Amino acid sequence: MAAVSEKFDYDQDYIGAEFDYPRYSKDNLEPYVDPYELPLDELNPASPSLFFRNLHWRHFKRLREEAPLHYTAQSMHGPYWSVTRYRDVKAIDMDHKTFSSYPAITVAEPDGDLPLPMFIAMDQPQHGPQRRAVSPVVGPRNLAALEPIIRERAGAILDGLPVGETFNWVDKVSIEQTTQMLATLFDFPFEDRYKLTRWSDVTTGSPESGVVESREARRLELIECREYFDRLWQQRIGNTEGNDLISLLANDPVTQDMPPDQFLGNLVLLIVGGNDTTRNSLSASVVALNQFPQQFDKLRANSGLVGNMVSEVIRWQTPLSHMRRRALRDVEMHGKTIREGDKVIMWYVSGNRDSEVFENPDDFDIERGNARSHVSFGFGIHRCMGNRVGEMQLRIVWEEFLKRFRNVEIVGDVERVYSDFVHGYKTLPVRLHAR
Amino acid sequence: MPRLTFICHDGASHEVQGEVGRSVMNAAIDNLVPGIDADCGGECACATCHVYVDEAWLDKVGTPDEAEDAMLDLNPERAPNSRLSCQIPVTDALDGFRARVPEFQM
Ligand code: HEM
Numbered sequence: 001m002a003a004v005s006e007k008f009d010y011d012q013d014y015i016g017a018e019f020d021y022p023r024y025s026k027d028n029l030e031p032y033v034d035p036y037e038l039p040l041d042e043l044n045p046a047s048p049s050l051f052f053r054n055l056h057w058r059h060f061k062r063l064r065e066e067a068p069l070h071y072t073a074q075s076m077h078g079p080y081w082s083v084t085r086y087r088d089v090k091a092i093d094m095d096h097k098t099f100s101s102y103p104a105i106t107v108a109e110p111d112g113d114l115p116l117p118m119f120i121a122m123d124q125p126q127h128g129p130q131r132r133a134v135s136p137v138v139g140p141r142n143l144a145a146l147e148p149i150i151r152e153r154a155g156a157i158l159d160g161l162p163v164g165e166t167f168n169w170v171d172k173v174s175i176e177q178t179t180q181m182l183a184t185l186f187d188f189p190f191e192d193r194y195k196l197t198r199w200s201d202v203t204t205g206s207p208e209s210g211v212v213e214s215r216e217a218r219r220l221e222l223i224e225c226r227e228y229f230d231r232l233w234q235q236r237i238g239n240t241e242g243n244d245l246i247s248l249l250a251n252d253p254v255t256q257d258m259p260p261d262q263f264l265g266n267l268v269l270l271i272v273g274g275n276d277t278t279r280n281s282l283s284a285s286v287v288a289l290n291q292f293p294q295q296f297d298k299l300r301a302n303s304g305l306v307g308n309m310v311s312e313v314i315r316w317q318t319p320l321s322h323m324r325r326r327a328l329r330d331v332e333m334h335g336k337t338i339r340e341g342d343k344v345i346m347w348y349v350s351g352n353r354d355s356e357v358f359e360n361p362d363d364f365d366i367e368r369g370n371a372r373s374h375v376s377f378g379f380g381i382h383r384c385m386g387n388r389v390g391e392m393q394l395r396i397v398w399e400e401f402l403k404r405f406r407n408v409e410i411v412g413d414v415e416r417v418y419s420d421f422v423h424g425y426k427t428l429p430v431r432l433h434a435r
Numbered sequence: 436m437p438r439l440t441f442i443c444h445d446g447a448s449h450e451v452q453g454e455v456g457r458s459v460m461n462a463a464i465d466n467l468v469p470g471i472d473a474d475c476g477g478e479c480a481c482a483t484c485h486v487y488v489d490e491a492w493l494d495k496v497g498t499p500d501e502a503e504d505a506m507l508d509l510n511p512e513r514a515p516n517s518r519l520s521c522q523i524p525v526t527d528a529l530d531g532f533r534a535r536v537p538e539f540q541m
Pocket residue numbers: 093119120121131138269270273274275277278281314318319320323376377378379380381382383384385386387389390391
C-alpha cells in the first residue's frame with residue numbers, strides 16, 4: 001500500500017476497535033441536549049441517535065457557524081474531526097494525496113469480521129485500475145441500453161401499487177425499484193433478488209441497528225453472500241456474450257484472475273453503493289414533496305422539472321451523510337492542526353445545507369439553479385461511480401409516477417434509519433391518489 | 436473574441452464566443468451547449484465537462500496536468516484526445532477551436 005504511512009498498521013490499530021463510550025441503540029437512545037446549550041467542544045454529531053430522531057441539523061448549523069473544523073475527543077467511534085462547510089468538504093475530498101480513504105470510509109471502525117477489499121476504501125495507485133474494471137457496467141453505453149428496461153420495470157412496480165390503501169413506500173417502491181436495478185446490472189436470478197437487499201442491509205447495519213441479531217449472525221450471512229456470488233462467477237466463466245457485471249469481470253483478461261476477496265469486495269461495493277443511496281433518494285422525494293406541497297404543484301404542472309428535481313432531492317436528502325478520511329500528514333486548517341493519522345469526517349449532509357452556496361438551504365426547491373452542485377456524490381477521484389444510474393432511476397420513477405397518479409400522501413409516522421452514515425427512511429406510510 | 440465550436444452527440448454543431456481568461460467549459464455553459472454538465476463548477480473535481488478535442492487543436496490546448504489526468508482516468512470512455520473543458524483556458528490562439536461532446540457525462 002504505497003500511500004499508507006509507515007506508522008499505521010490497519011490490523012493492529014483499528015480493526016475491531018472499541019472505544020470507552022456508552023453503546024446506545026434504537027431502544028436506548030442517547031439523551032438529547034440542544035447543541036447551542038452545550039460547550040462547543042462537547043458537540044458530537046456522529047451519533048445514530050441524533051439522525052434517527054432527525055435532530056442533527058442544529059448541530060451542523062452551529063458547527064458551520066462557530067467551528068468549521070471541530071474536534072470531538074470522545075465518541076462511540078473514538079476521536080474525530082468534523083468538517084462541515086461546503087468549500088472545506090469539497091477541498092478535502094479533492095485532496096486525495098493528503099486525505100486517505102484507507103482503511104475505511106465511514107466514521108465507525110470496521111469490525112474486522114470479514115474485511116473486504118473495496119476500491120472505495122483504497123488510495124492510488126490501487127484505486128484507479130479496480131474502478132476502471134467495473135465502471136463500464138454503469139458507463140454511457142450500458143446506461144442507454146438499461147433505460148428502457150428500467151422504465152418498463154418501474155412502470156410495472158407502480159402499476160402494482162394499491163390505490164387508496166395505506167402502504168409502506170419504502171418497501172413497495174424504493175426497495176423494490178433499487179433491488180430490481182441491481183438484479184439487472186448483475187443479471188442476478190430474479191426470484192432471489194431480495195437476497196441483494198438483505199446483504200446490503202447486513203453489510204451496512206451496525207450491531208445496534210437491529211438488522212442482525214449478533215456479529216456472528218452477520219458474519220454467517222456475509223459468507224452466504226460470498227458463496228452465492230462464487231457460484232455465479234464460476235457459471236459465467238466463458239460466457240463472453242454476457243453484458244452483466246459478473247460476466248464482464250469473469251471474462252475480462254484484466255480482471256478474470258482477480259482474487260475472490262476482491263471480486264466479492266467489488267460486488268458488495270456496488271450492492272451497498274447502489275442500494276441504500278438510491279432507495280433513500282426515492283423515499284426522500286416523497287417526504288420532500290409532502291413537506292413542500294407547492295413544489296409538488298409545480299411538478300404536476302410541468303413534468304419537465306423532474307430532471308432538476310432529482311438533483312434537488314439528492315442535495316436536500318444527502319443519502320450518505322458523510323465520508324471519512326485519514327490525514328497522511330499534519331494539516332493546518334482554520335487555525336487548528338489535524339495531525340497525521342487523525343480521522344477526518346467530511347459531513348456532506350452539512351455541506352449541502354451551507355447558505356454560502358445554497359440560498360435558503362433547508363428549502364426544497366425543484367427549480368433551484370445550482371442543485372447539481374450538491375456534494376452528495378462527493379468530488380475528486382472517488383466521486384460516485386453510479387451517480388448517473390442513481391439519477392436515471394429517480395427520473396424514470398417520477399416520470400412514470402406523474403403519468404399515473406396525482407398525489408402520494410404521507411398518512412402516518414415516518415420512521416428513520418438508525419445510522420449516522422446511511423441517511424434515510426425505514427417506514428413511510430403513504431396513500432396514493434389516482435389522477 | 437475567439438470562436439469555439441462544439442459538436443454534440445446528435446451531430447448538431449454549436450458555435451459560441453469564448454471569453455479570454457475563462458474556460459472552454461464556461462463558454463459552453465454560458466451558451467447552453469447541451470451535453471456538458473460541469474457539476475463541480477470548473478474545479479476539476481467531477482469530470483462532467485468531458486470533451487474530445489479535435490486532433491488539429493491538440494497541440495494548442497496542451498496536455499492535462501496530474502489532477503486532470505486522474506479525473507479523466509475515471510472514465511471508461513476516455514480517448515487520447517479527451518480533456519476536461521474546465522481545464523482549458525480560452526486564449527486568442529484558440530480561435531476556431533473544435534471539440535466533440537460525448538453522449539453522456541459520467
Ligand atoms: C443517489 C444515489 C447515490 C448517492 C448519493 C451516492 C453517493 C456516493 C458517495 C458519497 C460516494 C463517495 C464519494 C467520495 O468519497 O468522494 C460514492 C461512491 C461510489 N458509489 Fe455511489 N451513490 C449513489 C448511487 C450509486 C449507485 C446507483 C451505484 C452503483 C450502481 C454507486 C456506486 C458507487 C461506487 C462503486 C462508489 C466508489 C467510487 C470510488 O471509490 O471510486 N453509487 N457514492
